[in-house]
Amino acid sequence: MLLEKWTTLRTEDIQLLAEELEQQQIPFIAQLEPIADFEELLTFSEANPTPVDFTPQHPAWRLESVAARVIEGIAAAAHEPLTEFGYRELARIVLEHTVYLYAYPDGEPRPRLEAGSALALVGGICASLPQSELWRLAGFGRVAAALAEVTPAPTDSYLTLPIDVAFSLANEQNLPILASAIDTYNAVLKRNVTLKNRFDFPLSDSDFFEALNLNFPGMETVKAAVLVDDIPAAKTAYTAFRQQFLKDFVGGVLNPDAPLLERSDTYTTAKPYLECLLRLSIHPTPAITATTEIGIAAHLFPEFQGNEQLGQLALQRYKWIIDAFFHADGFHKDRTLRAQTEAIADFARFLRFPSDGQTQALQMLLEKLLATCIHLSQPDCSFPPLGPLPAPNFDAVELCAIADSSFKCPDTTSHALPETDCYVMRDNWQPDGQYLFFDAQPKGDSQNADISSLALHAHGRQLATGTVRVLGTTLTVSDGLDTQWITTPAFDFVEKWCQAAAVHHKRGIFYLKGEYFILHDLVLGVEAETLEQIFYLGGRIDADAGHTWTEDARRSNLFIGATDMTDLTVALAEDSVIYRRKSESPAVLNTLLFPMRPGVKAHPTISDIEVRTDADVLGTGFTLVLPNTTDTFLISDDGLAEMSAEDIWFVGEYLFLRRDASGGVQFIMLNGRFLKVGSEVLTDLDEPRESYMRM
Structure with missing residues (x-):
């Protein structure tokens, strides 16, 4: 994984984490005992680069495997002296694995618990990096959700110790911890931790403004009000900022979603919108819709401190979604028109916003999905029965309109x-x-x-x-x-x-x-x-x-x-x-x-005809008599065979033969090589052809 391409992390961030690990002064992590040494972790990393896509079919990239390597790396940093190069490589490996865990939370409860604890742990260790806030929020949120489904036994120290260290480390540094996480942690694991910095939903006014980049252009009045703790004035100034921003923003958006913009044009509407965004970053489900909402919100909230990080998260998840949710033939793996059309609508909404070259693959997928639906559509533009529709009487013309396209008949x-x-x-x-x-x-x-x-x-x-x-x-x-x-x-x-x-x-x-x-x-x-x-x-x-x-x-x-x-x-x-x-x-x-x-x-008048062939061949034949033509079919259900009927001699698997009133003959052979009608040999091929015709 190239961190600079798929994340907001840069070389200096890797170096900063490496320096902190080298000091070996991070509290509590010494409780984690390494099983393998750093050289083994480095050798694995060099042979198995961290994938951008979620790859659970590969044992090494299941959530529990990735989480185990993160914890192993942190333990190695606490117990094993490394060279400057070693700490830098260890920091890179930990960050790559963390980005993977942050992007892909799907799995069974126990692996999700391991992944959440590793993510929360890194969020405490990397507190100097701005990305750590969203990692920590997601990690603790996922721990809380998993603990509600699985209760570790007292002997499951490999599960509970990283969780204990993550909570202790964050609390010691006075870092915000999700309230639902500490409540579930205390209740399920029988702990009695009191938080120093409790973070909760819905956001308080102060939490909301702390999440914003007050130095963002246009936020000067908001910043001035926040600095003197004048929250009413800050709300008024922020509403003015949002309305002006959206007014300027709409000009650069293709077919803007008016209801969506209205949901973020004042402090009163923007605050719950941001809360929903943060919740989605913890649990991005359903996958396509959640990723779309995260990507759109990253465009709509440039003043949010984590907007670039969430924008990159959406792009990374889209890359995975393209292969994970769709067949190469252009249809959703759920095999329902509802899933297909909802995905088209989501992709179209996201692609209305200005983007760079990283969305090219998504644009190509959208066009392919839409073309597939047009191919499936019936002559009246309705759809055939293939699972539920998104709405009654929904058709291909309406779908094209949703995708900002028009119905064009394929070639x-x-x-x-x-x-x-x-x-x-x-x-x-x-x-x-x-x-x-x-x-x-x-x-x-x-x-x-x-x-x-x-x-x-x-x-x-x-x-x-x-x-x-x-x-x-x-x-x-x-x-x-x-x-x-x-x-x-x-x-x-x-x-x-x-x-x-x-x-x-x-x-x-x-x-x-x-x-x-x-x-x-x-x-x-x-x-x-x-x-x-x-x-x-x-x-x-x-x-x-x-x-x-x-x-x-x-x-x-x-x-x-x-x-x-x-x-x-x-x-x-x-x-x-x-x-x-x-x-x-x-x-x-x-x-x-x-x-x-x-x-x-x-x-037509339908009549069976006798087919003469070998005893071990199942051959059937019939004729269709129409006003001006007679069509004859010979079919072998045992592959290529020699068959004859009436005055026809055929070597192949499937024959359509048409004779008109004037004596003209047309034919189609499937897996055939020889055809004789009466005394005339119509075709005699050296090898059977998948299809051969004279029409």
């Missing part, structure tokens, strides 16, 4: 979020375009939970939402089989595997752009399994011989057709239809989703 249509496990298929960006959202993440851990879900929007309205499940099983994402995603101007294809102990499920979706969708579900198990597809349609629904369709005279409609009626039941409910097939493994169900524009009633 591409279909889009994949592979880490989030969501896929969007669309043919264009027009309001009457076709759109399918596929959420491939299994829902919940109970039996009969949905394996995946979809939402279909076409020709001006949402036509259906749907789910698929294997009854009696709990399926999770398969670790051994990758998701396949292909997008081209002519078609999209996605394939996703899920698994349970003895059951595997695969869903493939093929989209012929501008026309229709084919759902291909495969279930593999040791016993008979029941596959269930549910479609929520709304409005009037009719069904016949495995086919279902909606009937809305003025709006678009949807035709759903299944192939192979063996063991298939179709059940209609008030606003939904359930396709259910119970059969021995392997079980396959191919389903057509055919959107129809308003007034259109014609739909």
